[in-house]
Amino acid sequence: MDFGFSPEQQQLRKDLIEFIRGNVTEQVIAEMDAAEDAMESSGQSRHLGQRGPHVTALFEKIAERGWLGYSYPKEYGGQGGDRISQNIIEEEFLRVGINISLAGSGAPAIMAAGTEEQKRYYLPKLIKMEYYFALGFTEPHAGADLAALRCRAIRDGDHFVINGQKMYTTSAHFATHIYLMARTDPDASRHDGISIFIFPMDTPGLTVRPLWTIQNNPRAPRGTCYGDARSNEVFFEDVRVHESTLLGKENQGWRVGSMGLNLDRVGASRYLRSVRRDEDIVNLLKTTDFGGYSPASNTAIRDKVAELWIEAQVCRLMTLRSMSIVERGGQFSYEGSAEKVWSPEHGVRTTEAITQMLGPYAQLLNGSPLAVEKGVFAHNTMGAFQSGINHGSVQIMRDQVAKRGLEMPSLRRAQKSK
Amino acid sequence: MDVLLTDEEKMVATSAREFLEGECSTTLVREMEESPLGYPAQLWSKCAEMGWTGMCLPEAYGGQELPLVYLGLVMQEVGRALAPLPLHSTVVTSLALSRAASTEQKEQYLPAVSEGRAILTWAFSEKDPRFKPETVQTTAVLDGDHYVIQGSKLFVDFFAASDFCLVACRTAQACAANEGLSLFIVDSKSAGISHVPLRTLAKDQQCEVIFNQVRVPKSCLVGKLNEGWPVMQEMLDVATVLLCTQMLGATRMDAEMAIEHAKFREAFGQPIGAFQSIQHTCADMIISIDGGELLAYEALWKMDNGMPAAVEVSQAKAFCNEKCIAVVRNAQSIHGGIGFMMEFDLHLWYRRVTAWAMRLGTSFEHRERIAHALLDIPGHIVLGGPVPATT
Numbered sequence: 001m002d003f004g005f006s007p008e009q010q011q012l013r014k015d016l017i018e019f020i021r022g023n024v025t026e027q028v029i030a031e032m033d034a035a036e037d038a039m040e041s042s043g044q045s046r047h048l049g050q051r052g053p054h055v056t057a058l059f060e061k062i063a064e065r066g067w068l069g070y071s072y073p074k075e076y077g078g079q080g081g082d083r084i085s086q087n088i089i090e091e092e093f094l095r096v097g098i099n100i101s102l103a104g105s106g107a108p109a110i111m112a113a114g115t116e117e118q119k120r121y122y123l124p125k126l127i128k129m130e131y132y133f134a135l136g137f138t139e140p141h142a143g144a145d146l147a148a149l150r151c152r153a154i155r156d157g158d159h160f161v162i163n164g165q166k167m168y169t170t171s172a173h174f175a176t177h178i179y180l181m182a183r184t185d186p187d188a189s190r191h192d193g194i195s196i197f198i199f200p201m202d203t204p205g206l207t208v209r210p211l212w213t214i215q216n217n218p219r220a221p222r223g224t225c226y227g228d229a230r231s232n233e234v235f236f237e238d239v240r241v242h243e244s245t246l247l248g249k250e251n252q253g254w255r256v257g258s259m260g261l262n263l264d265r266v267g268a269s270r271y272l273r274s275v276r277r278d279e280d281i282v283n284l285l286k287t288t289d290f291g292g293y294s295p296a297s298n299t300a301i302r303d304k305v306a307e308l309w310i311e312a313q314v315c316r317l318m319t320l321r322s323m324s325i326v327e328r329g330g331q332f333s334y335e336g337s338a339e340k341v342w343s344p345e346h347g348v349r350t351t352e353a354i355t356q357m358l359g360p361y362a363q364l365l366n367g368s369p370l371a372v373e374k375g376v377f378a379h380n381t382m383g384a385f386q387s388g389i390n391h392g393s394v395q396i397m398r399d400q401v402a403k404r405g406l407e408m409p410s411l412r413r414a415q416k417s418k
Numbered sequence: 419m420d421v422l423l424t425d426e427e428k429m430v431a432t433s434a435r436e437f438l439e440g441e442c443s444t445t446l447v448r449e450m451e452e453s454p455l456g457y458p459a460q461l462w463s464k465c466a467e468m469g470w471t472g473m474c475l476p477e478a479y480g481g482q483e484l485p486l487v488y489l490g491l492v493m494q495e496v497g498r499a500l501a502p503l504p505l506h507s508t509v510v511t512s513l514a515l516s517r518a519a520s521t522e523q524k525e526q527y528l529p530a531v532s533e534g535r536a537i538l539t540w541a542f543s544e545k546d547p548r549f550k551p552e553t554v555q556t557t558a559v560l561d562g563d564h565y566v567i568q569g570s571k572l573f574v575d576f577f578a579a580s581d582f583c584l585v586a587c588r589t590a591q592a593c594a595a596n597e598g599l600s601l602f603i604v605d606s607k608s609a610g611i612s613h614v615p616l617r618t619l620a621k622d623q624q625c626e627v628i629f630n631q632v633r634v635p636k637s638c639l640v641g642k643l644n645e646g647w648p649v650m651q652e653m654l655d656v657a658t659v660l661l662c663t664q665m666l667g668a669t670r671m672d673a674e675m676a677i678e679h680a681k682f683r684e685a686f687g688q689p690i691g692a693f694q695s696i697q698h699t700c701a702d703m704i705i706s707i708d709g710g711e712l713l714a715y716e717a718l719w720k721m722d723n724g725m726p727a728a729v730e731v732s733q734a735k736a737f738c739n740e741k742c743i744a745v746v747r748n749a750q751s752i753h754g755g756i757g758f759m760m761e762f763d764l765h766l767w768y769r770r771v772t773a774w775a776m777r778l779g780t781s782f783e784h785r786e787r788i789a790h791a792l793l794d795i796p797g798h799i800v801l802g803g804p805v806p807a808t809t
Contacts, residue, residue, distance in 0.1 A: 001427065001487060002420050003719040009419065084419045275801050282792045282799050296793045306785035309792060309801075310713070310733045316802050317421065317712035324420045338705045395694075401704060402697035406677050409692045 003320075009085055016067070016092040023061060024096045028054045029222070032097075037219075039174045040210075040230045059129065062093075068100060069127030072111070077124030083327045087319070090268035095276075097222030102126065103267045104391075106133040106179040106198070113196075113248035113256040122198070133198065134175035136166040136234060137257070143168075144393050146181070147190040147254065151236065153182040153197065155243075155250075160184070160197065162205075162239040168390075172208045172232035175201055185251050194253040197245045205239035208232050214382045218366040221374035225273040225347055226383035226390075266322040266336045271315055273387055274347035277380055278312040280373060281305060281354050290361070301357050308350045315343040334405025337397040344387035345394060351377065351384040421712065423491075431491040437468060438499035444763045450502035454615075455579045456623035457502050465501075466534020471508055475516050479524055480532030485722040486656070490663040490714065497667030500766055502622065504537045504576035506660060511538035511584045514653040515603065518641035523603065527582065539580040539606075540657075541571035541627055542650060549654050549779055551596045551647050556629060558587035558602060565589075565602065565639070567610075567632040573777065577613050577625040580606045585629070586650055589643055596647045601640040608632050620773035655731045656721070658778045662714040662734045665774045666707060669742040672767040673703045676749035683754075690752070699748050706741035713737055729791050729805045732784035739775040739784075746771045 005013070031052035051059070062068060070086035072078025090101040102108065107126045110118055125131040142149040151164025162182055172178070177200055185193030201208070211231045220227025248256035282305060285296040295301050318339040325335060354377050355362040366375035388394040402408040423431070441461055450456050465471065473489050475481025489509060496505055512531040515538075516524060530536035546553040556569025567587055577583065583606050590598030604611070610632035613625040641649050677700050680691030690696050717730035746768045750757040757764045792799060795806040 001423055001715055001719060003716045004723065005419050279799065279801055285793055286796065302789035302793060303782060303785050305792060306736070306788035307781075309788060310737050310785075312801055313713060313716075313733055314709035314737070317716060318709070320419065320421050321708075321712065324422045327420065328422065334701075334704075335708075338701075338708060341701065342705055342709065395698070398698040398701040399694065401701035402691075405704060406697075406700055407681075408677070408697050408700065409681060409689045411692045412688055 005084070005088070009088060012085055013088050013092065015065075016089060019061075019065065020092060020096055023058055024098065025054070028058050029097065031055050033219075033222075062100065063128060068129070069102065069107075069123070072102070072107070072123060072127060076111075076119050077127040083323050084320075087268050087323050091272060094268055094272045095223075099269065100129070101267060101269045103269050104135065106135070109179075109196070109247065109256055109259055110198075112259045113252075118198075118247065131176045132171060132174065133177050133179040134169050134172040134201065134232075134234070136169055136172075136178045136180040138168045139165060140167050144396050146257075147194070149181060149183060149194070151180070151182045152186070153180075153184050153195060153241075155184070156240075158243045159240050160243065160245075162197070162236045162241065164236050166234040166236075168211070169208075169232045169234045170228055170230075172201070172234050173210065173230060177201060178206070178234065179247075181253055181257050184253075188251060191254040193251055194257070195250050196247040196253040196256050197241055198247055199239075199241045199245045203239055203241060205237045207235045207237070209235070215379060218375070220379035220383065221366050221376050223276055224376055224379040224383050225276070225351070226386035227379055266319060266339050268319070270340070270343055270387065271319040273384075274315050274343035275312040275350075277347070277350050277354055277377070277384075278308055280376065281350070281357065282309065284373065285357070288358075295357050304353050304357070308346075308353060311342075311346045311349065315339075315346055318342055334401040337392075337400040337404070340392060340397045341394045341401065344384075347380075347384045347387055351380045355381060421715070427487065427491060430488050431495060434468075434470075434492045434495035435498065437464075438495055438501055442499045442501045444500070444766060447500045447502055447766055451621035456576065457504055457579055461501070462503055462537075463534050465503060465505065466532070470505060471512070471534055472528075472532030474509070475512060475528050475532055476524075479516070479528030481516075481528065485718075486659075487715065487718045487722055490660060490718045493660045493663040494667030494670075497664035497669075497770075498671040500668060500770055504539070504579050504623075506657070506664065507539040507575040507580070508537055510653060510657040510660065511540045511582075513656055514540065514584060514601070514649060515640065517652065518601065518649040519603070520640075522637070523640065527603065530581075536581045537576065537579050538582050538584065539574055539576050540584040540586075540653065541574045541577075542586045542654065543572045543574075544570060545572065547572065548783055551599055551650075554586050554588050554599055556585070556587050558585075558589050558600060558634075560589075560636075561633070563636050564633045565636065567602065567604070567629040567634060569629050571627045571629070573616070574613075574625045574627045576623045577606065577627050578615065578623060582606060583627070584640065584653075586646065589646075593644070598644050599646040599650065600643050601646045601649060602634055602638045603640050604632065604634050604638060608634065618773055619776075620770040622770070622773070651728075654778070655728055658735050659714055659717045659721070659727075659731045661774055661778050662710065662731075662738045663718075665738050665742050665771055666710050666714060668767050668771050668774075669710075669738075669745050670707050672746045672749045672764065672771065673700070673707060675764060675767075676700065676703070676752040680752055696752060699752065703745045703748055706745055710734065710738045710741055726804075729788055732779070732787045735779050736781045736784035736788070739781045742771050743775050 031054045066079050067089045069078035070081045070089055071083045074080045093100050105126050110122050139149050153160040153162045177198055180197045183193050184195040213231055215227050216229040219229055322336055322339055361372045362377040364371040364375050365378050469482055470492050472481035473484050474486055477483050515527055544553055544555055558565040558567045583604050585602050585604050587600055589600040610630045613627045616624045618624050680696050681689055683690050713734040717727045717734050720727035720730055753764055756762050791805045
């Protein structure tokens with residue numbers, strides 16, 4: 001076992017921190033905030049068009065440094081590097097609120113199941129962030145039980161005609177494409193009649209309607225765990241797409257989708273969402289003084305801070321374990337699911353505990369007088385628990401740990417249904 | 419960066435497991451609960467032959483000079499099998515000697531440890547059971563070419579079986595709390611030493627050891643006079659992290675027994691392991707054990723690489739204390755009534771894991787050590803980055 005980063009990886013982190021200090025300016029952040037505001041209100045905007053000159057220049061520099069798609073093969077626009085280094089890159093950019101992670105992008109599933117042509121077409125554009133996929137999985141009647149999805153894609157010659165609805169499609173208002181899971185064979189068993197399609201958001205018959213989250217008004221500060229103000233519903237009305245938009249084989253979509261999701265659940269993005277409040281509170285308490293009262297001198301608070309810090313280390317180590325497995329070329333048995341139970345639940349525990357350390361100050365939202373750290377703890381109270389719901393709830397993840405990791409039996413009555 | 423075990427590490431763990439599966443039955447574990455010495459001499463010799471006692475000692479003294487991580491993996495298997503052996507006390511003491519003792523002392527004690535001829539233990543705790551320098555009240559006073567030790571030590575592992583004991587003594591009074599402490603390596607059979615066995619939850623070997631005007635030659639001083647605290651601190655950290663791995667090994671075995679039980683025990687027309695309430699409990703048990711292992715391995719790895727590891731050791735122990743207890747309690751719960759019947763083996767693990775969690779630092783003590791490092795020292799802290807060294 002080796003818990004250390006190589007000299008090259010340590011240097012990479014130093015380079016990143018220096019680059020970010022010099023290049024992620026307040027102008028860049030302001031431009032990104034403004035773009036998000038614009039996208040949320042328009043609803044029909046597209047990813048690329050929203051990049052202002054400072055952000056565009058920043059991303060060109062990031063690409064020049066070779067930090068995009070670091071662990072993806074060179075022939076698909078990546079750098080052919082190692083997974084741990086990619087994690088370092090993603091982590092440092094996420095710390096300043098810039099997500100260049102390919103988790104949740106659809107890229108892992110394309111790598112795993114795409115045709116050569118699809119890989120060559122999509123991966124370079126996803127890596128450069130010229131394309132961005134909205135993940136069309138959840139439906140009004142299919143959330144945790146995703147295999148109950150009803151959105152239909154009916155074959156018509158070499159085309160499919162899609163009808164149905166998707167829900168909580170978080171990035172649909174700025175995505176370029178939809179990564180859609182639809183039912184192609186209603187007579188097959190639940191998992192066997194599903195396919196995945198990737199096609200442009202401006203395909204005729206596709207409409208997007210906003211769903212506003214509890215983080216709307218005021219906007220959550222950058223770094224909030226699930227601070228998205230907007231999610232979406234997506235409607236499909238006789239949407240015609242060519243069969244070449246299929247990812248993987250027809251009716252094989254469940255396997256392809258699960259593969260992508262498994263890889264999306266782990267990595268820097270979810271890890272940082274779960275542990276940033278731990279760093280916040282430790283550094284904040286060093287100097288916090290409420291009218292002469294220093295919470296850092298309170299024995300109960302000190303004990304709690306240490307307890308949370310230990311839990312956060314476990315988040316970090318579980319992420320490194322997942323990365324180690326991926327780097328060795330292995331498959332998760334239950335380790336990814338374990339991480340997806342531990343980290344989100346820790347994020348909730350730490351957020352709730354902090355609110356009890358700071359008391360009434362912690363309830364103040366972004367922009368309020370007296371708000372602590374731009375209200376991040378109040379906004380995190382609205383966001384942290386979301387991490388335990390999306391991308392496979394913690395309950396579903398525990399099922400997977402038990403079934404896949406521990407080979408525990410299924411309920412007998414469950415065997416009757418198909 | 420690769421936090422998984424290497425093939426070599428796996429091999430060490432596997433061979434230790436296979437050896438103990440063959441040599442250490444629960445019948446033996448139960449017998450040793452009733453034995454005054456508490457360990458089977460034959461098994462102890464075999465462990466020395468396997469190279470466990472000298473695993474991390476210098477080759478010059480018959481050791482293998484392997485990293486501590488390997489010893490951690492062996493301790494995990496010792497914990498899994500509940501092997502009643504004075505291994506923990508012997509390796510912890512011998513490692514302290516190999517770091518702080520003179521060449522003559524090393525020549526005297528270390529080859530004997532490597533060859534399985536000597537059982538060692540250490541004595542730090544007194545009435546105030548915290549691991550702080552000011553709790554050491556036992557004195558050693560120079561009298562000619564001898565020191566005279568006077569005082570009483572508590573919770574000393576395997577004292578009755580031990581040949582030598584490393585004793586923490588106060589050798590100077592009027593000074594800061596972390597100064598004025600010294601270590602002495604003492605023949606356990608010296609005149610003036612008596613011991614009282616304690617009856618522990620684990621039914622293992624812990625003693626009160628009373629030093630009544632015990633005269634030891636000056637040559638028994640280990641390291642420099644009045645500068646013993648840093649050596650003790652390092653010894654306590656090594657002892658703590660190795661106890662963590664021992665607890666984790668025992669806890670994982672206990673959890674595996676509960677998971678197996680849940681797969682076969684039927685109720686309501688199902689194996690109870692098909693119910694989500696049981697499955698989710700088992701998932702949490704495994705997640706806790708994995709988390710504890712990662713924390714303990716990181717602490718060991720840092721020690722092996724000469725990095726400060728005090729905070730990492732405390733992280734591991736505070737986490738293991740609470741999580742391991744929760745796991746073995748849940749394993750009891752999954753077993754139902756049979757789990758607490760004397761004739762059934764599960765309680766052997768439950769009683770040990772819970773008792774071990776009470777030793778070498780409570781959750782509160784370890785968390786205060788972490789809180790001090792995090793909150794009382796200026797400077798921005800990043801998770802995964804360095805945390806200031808603590809005292």
